[in-house]
Amino acid sequence: MTTTPPYLTGHYTPVAEEVSATELTVEGTLPPELTGRLLRNGHNPKPGVTPTHWFKGSGMVHGIRLRDGRAEWYRNRWVHTPALDGAPYMT
Numbered sequence: 539m540t541t542t543p544p545y546l547t548g549h550y551t552p553v554a555e556e557v558s559a560t561e562l563t564v565e566g567t568l569p570p571e572l573t574g575r576l577l578r579n580g581h582n583p584k585p586g587v588t589p590t591h592w593f594k595g596s597g598m599v600h601g602i603r604l605r606d607g608r609a610e611w612y613r614n615r616w617v618h619t620p621a622l623d624g625a626p627y628m629t
Contacts, residue, residue, distance in 0.1 A: 545592035547579070552582045553598060553614060558591035570607040577601045584622065596622040
């Protein structure tokens, strides 16, 4: 029986695609003085790949831009490493 490692489930579930979204819907309100970009860099294995450790495999950078009480955009991009670009993953 195989189980999915906890570092690949819930809010750690890998994102399968690169996305660019604008004029995002906000539930509730954002303070208009909250302005800037939030960037997150974390592990994100390619679909179908289960690394043996949560620090092995590919990564992805996520970003969101906040301004004037709005979420202007969200983008995510793969971190291009040899593993992502076709070299074998370390196990």
